[in-house]
Amino acid sequence: MPSGLGSRARELSLPYYEDALPAHDIFHAKRVHDVALQLADQHPDSVDREVLAAAAWFHDIGRPLERVGEIDDHDEWAASEATALLQTEDVATDRLAAVRHSLRAHSIRANSPEPVTIEAKLLFDADKLDAAGAVGLVRLACIVGERSGRTGEQYAIIDDASTLGGDHPELPDIDLIREWTRERLDSLYTEPGRHLGESRWGFMQTFFDQFAHETDAGTGN
Template sequence: MPSGLGPLARELSVPYYEDAYSAHDVFHAMRVRDVALRLADRHPDSVDRGVVAAAAWLHDIGRPLERVGDIDDHDEWAADEATALLDDADVTPGRIAAVEHCLRAHSIRASSPEPETVEAKLLFDADKLDATGAVGLVRLACIVGERSGRTGDQYAVIDDASRFDGPGPDLPDIGLLREWARERLDALHTAPGRRLGEARWEFMTDFFAQFTRETGATES
């Protein structure tokens, strides 16, 4: 087994992502790890970087199972699975509990508990920030495609639906991506996360303006 909690969690998590779609794959986990550690460097409080890194690698290991309906809640499932994995690897109970809390509290779902530790807040923020900026726009579009594939029906229209002259699908349009990103930015917990988020939001604002020009839509 690798030395260090972060490298250990990386090794343990990789097989779980083999069937993951691109929006929640191992590269997403790696980006979340990288951003979470960057935010930790800028946070005034002491941070257990190993817990942050481990939680980032493990936070979405249940996504492939949730996508096909084998589990209902990837947060809860990942927390239980990670606890067993880390216990088998002789990680100390205190650090296991810290990772477990991060996993249970990382989602924006109303049913998820609030992150209470600095490590959990950093994971939450880094995960939400991966839905913003240039990478975030690609991920959000992938999620639209993923949801369309899961239901068998189109999930959203990547255009301004109000421009269509005639009966069209009653679906969300490009504004959905803006709403998803803004919702996540408004939920951030840490000052470093909010600063990074607003910088990424500036890019997204420029992107949506360019999108409007390209489609010939009228900006709202």
């Protein structure tokens, strides 16, 4: 192929992100790409960086279609779509299989297969790390907003609804963000990923403390 697998995957993936919402757009894919390669640099095992880069660019190309209900599983769809695209690019069969596995195994969903290759584990970790730290806070807030107000669902609750009095069982979004992040950080596979995750979690803890301070009615702030 005329250019590296990772570079070509970037070019091929760009049109798929045109209708993406902010939490899963091309900038998310780029951050996942960059962090995945950063983790690869710190990992003791040999990593096929081109496979990892390609999988990072492709990993969320199905999100826009999943969002509008045209597909059910963006992982499986991306794996099939990326394979079809790369088969026309003279990519070796073993690399095609490696990219496909990484895409199928990158989600935290219960029905997702376990990542078994180092490239799949690094992609998984990099994707989950984009839900931690300063960027993670913004991304998860975007996701809360995306899901807010859908048919049969309630609008976003930033603060604790119980402070209004009466029966308000809704969990405030800040608690959801804390739970979502911790769930992802607890699922990481690699030591470099866990190390970066705990650093980002430390920042989030400071944020959560400040959030609680600002929303405490007794502080007067």
